[in-house]
Amino acid sequence: xxxxKPPTLTERxxxxxxxxxxxxxxxxxxxxxxxxxxxxxxxxxxxTLYNHFPSKDALFDAVIEGYWARLQTLSQPPLPSPQxxxxxxxxxxxxxxxxLLDPEVLGIFRAVMxxxxxxxxxxxxxxxxxxxxxLLGIETILDEESAHGRLLIxxxxxxxxxxxxxxxxxxxxxxxxxxHGQVSxxxxxxxxxxxxxxxxxxxGTPAESVGEPxxxxxxxxxxxxxxxxxxxx
Amino acid sequence: xxxxKPPTLTERxxxxxxxxxxxxxxxxxxxxxxxxxxxxxxxxxxxTLYNHFPSKDALFDAVIEGYWARLQTLSQPPLPSPQxxxxxxxxxxxxxxxxLLDPEVLGIFRAVMxxxxxxxxxxxxxxxxxxxxxLLGIETILDEESAHGRLLIxxxxxxxxxxxxxxxxxxxxxxxxxxHGQVSxxxxxxxxxxxxxxxxxxxGTPAESVGEPxxxxxxxxxxxxxxxxxxxx
DNA sequence: CAAAAAGTAAACTGTACGGTGTAGTGTTTC
DNA sequence: GAAACACTACACCGTACAGTTTACTTTTTG
Numbered sequence: 001x002x003x004x005k006p007p008t009l010t011e012r013x014x015x016x017x018x019x020x021x022x023x024x025x026x027x028x029x030x031x032x033x034x035x036x037x038x039x040x041x042x043x044x045x046x047x048t049l050y051n052h053f054p055s056k057d058a059l060f061d062a063v064i065e066g067y068w069a070r071l072q073t074l075s076q077p078p079l080p081s082p083q084x085x086x087x088x089x090x091x092x093x094x095x096x097x098x099x100l101l102d103p104e105v106l107g108i109f110r111a112v113m114x115x116x117x118x119x120x121x122x123x124x125x126x127x128x129x130x131x132x133x134x135l136l137g138i139e140t141i142l143d144e145e146s147a148h149g150r151l152l153i154x155x156x157x158x159x160x161x162x163x164x165x166x167x168x169x170x171x172x173x174x175x176x177x178x179x180h181g182q183v184s185x186x187x188x189x190x191x192x193x194x195x196x197x198x199x200x201x202x203x204g205t206p207a208e209s210v211g212e213p214x215x216x217x218x219x220x221x222x223x224x225x226x227x228x229x230x231x232x233x
Numbered sequence: 234x235x236x237x238k239p240p241t242l243t244e245r246x247x248x249x250x251x252x253x254x255x256x257x258x259x260x261x262x263x264x265x266x267x268x269x270x271x272x273x274x275x276x277x278x279x280x281t282l283y284n285h286f287p288s289k290d291a292l293f294d295a296v297i298e299g300y301w302a303r304l305q306t307l308s309q310p311p312l313p314s315p316q317x318x319x320x321x322x323x324x325x326x327x328x329x330x331x332x333l334l335d336p337e338v339l340g341i342f343r344a345v346m347x348x349x350x351x352x353x354x355x356x357x358x359x360x361x362x363x364x365x366x367x368l369l370g371i372e373t374i375l376d377e378e379s380a381h382g383r384l385l386i387x388x389x390x391x392x393x394x395x396x397x398x399x400x401x402x403x404x405x406x407x408x409x410x411x412x413h414g415q416v417s418x419x420x421x422x423x424x425x426x427x428x429x430x431x432x433x434x435x436x437g438t439p440a441e442s443v444g445e446p447x448x449x450x451x452x453x454x455x456x457x458x459x460x461x462x463x464x465x466x
Numbered sequence: 467c468a469a470a471a472a473g474t475a476a477a478c479t480g481t482a483c484g485g486t487g488t489a490g491t492g493t494t495t496c
Numbered sequence: 497g498a499a500a501c502a503c504t505a506c507a508c509c510g511t512a513c514a515g516t517t518t519a520c521t522t523t524t525t526g
Binding site for chain 2: 027028029031032107110112113114116117118120126127131132158161162164165166167168169170172173176177178179191194195197198199201202203
């Protein structure tokens with residue numbers, strides 16, 4: 001909007017507090033972080049911190065809301081589609097995965113999960129409304145491809161959740177659990193591509209067997225038995 | 234071995250402490266649990282607690298090791314196979330899933346993850362040695378089925394991780410994040426079965442298209458492009 | 467430039483926690 | 497039944513933390 005008028009001191013202080021708090025919460029967790037430490041990292045007096053946020057809980061809430069809003073932007077643009085379906089799904093998933101595996105985001109997921117057991121009312125945003133499949137825009141892109149006849153899907157929720165598991169599940173879980181350090185982008189893409197191929201082995205339509213070395217007699221009845229509908233108990 | 238001679242008082246106290254500690258750690262997390270509270274719940278004096286365990290950290294370690302040992306037993310018996318491959322994989326996965334979704338186990342996963350960020354040296358057991366695919370015995374059962382010609386798999390690690398994502402990923406993640414309450418066994422089985430079907434759409438062999446309504450011309454070149462080998466970066 | 471608003475430093479309150487010390491009571495074992 | 501051992505109750509130490517108070521300085525604004 002306006003060409004960034006210089007931020008007032010109050011705004012700068014507030015931002016510094018939020019940044020420092022996010023950093024601490026991500027690295028140490030909510031309980032292990034002291035407000036003294038946050039104020040120190042933010043270069044701010046403790047009183048100022050408590051002028052901006054009424055309590056440590058409120059500060060945590062504000063940090064979480066900020067990240068949640070950032071993640072929300074993921075659900076919107078499933079990007080246009082010149083490529084074949086495999087490449088499109090791979091590109092889509094790699095983009096999302098890069099965000100999900102960002103150490104900053106992983107840290108927030110950990111913090112949210114941790115506090116969700118101690119104090120469920122904090123961080124309720126992460127549980128209300130939308131599923132992660134929706135959040136990531138998976139259902140949207142599947143709908144699009146289905147509309148173009150490139151996918152044959154009986155239950156979009158089921159398919160979306162399977163795609164999530166195939167391409168995100170393993171790496172995301174490893175990341176959250178610190179199972180290994182950073183993985184290379186190349187490895188990530190390989191995992192994603194193979195996941196997409198498995199997904200297409202069930203849900204792809206013959207029309208899209210593009211550029212493959214040779215395999216004419218594939219699939220066809222692939223979607224012949226897909227019943228799952230009722231969810232939950 | 235010996236037909237349980239009555240446990241000595243010391244043994245009973247120790248067990249009570251471990252039980253109370255596990256309960257508290259699962260529900261409140263490590264930091265939010267006080268040793269006073271553990272002692273109280275265990276019906277034990279605080280001094281006794283510190284006679285059995287030198288520190289709160291050591292107590293946490295002992296609790297975690299106990300659960301880890303319990304989970305280890307999962308990796309052994311992939312159970313015999315009278316059924317067709319789909320039913321066998323479904324039965325196998327449902328059994329594992331039941332353990333993974335046990336609130337007690339979920340709570341421990343959460344606690345481990347939380348402490349893994351604050352103090353990685355605790356709970357190292359959960360990261361050393363084996364992958365979760367190994368832990369759950371997925372690779373074993375895939376090897377067996379491959380040996381019988383019922384699967385055509387290029388990379389066992391990749392396939393195992395995909396099966397994990399398809400049948401465990403979604404529900405496990407939901408459970409860990411408290412996304413919904415308990416899900417019914419019937420719903421679980423449905424998700425698992427559909428996951429297995431997607432898996433078989435890529436890795437199954439024609440020989441095993443048993444009892445299907447009608448779909449003779451399936452797959453064959455399914456495994457023609459499976460390259461993934463190099464891991465990590 | 468003057469008044470209002472916001473920030474700072476530092477001491478302080480009350481509480482909670484991890485861990486120890488002590489003196490005495492119950493339990494096991496020979 | 498007595499010596500060795502484990503359990504109990506309880507006071508205690510030092511530290512840490514969320515949040516407040518006070519007295520003072522800087523920034524913003526009209």
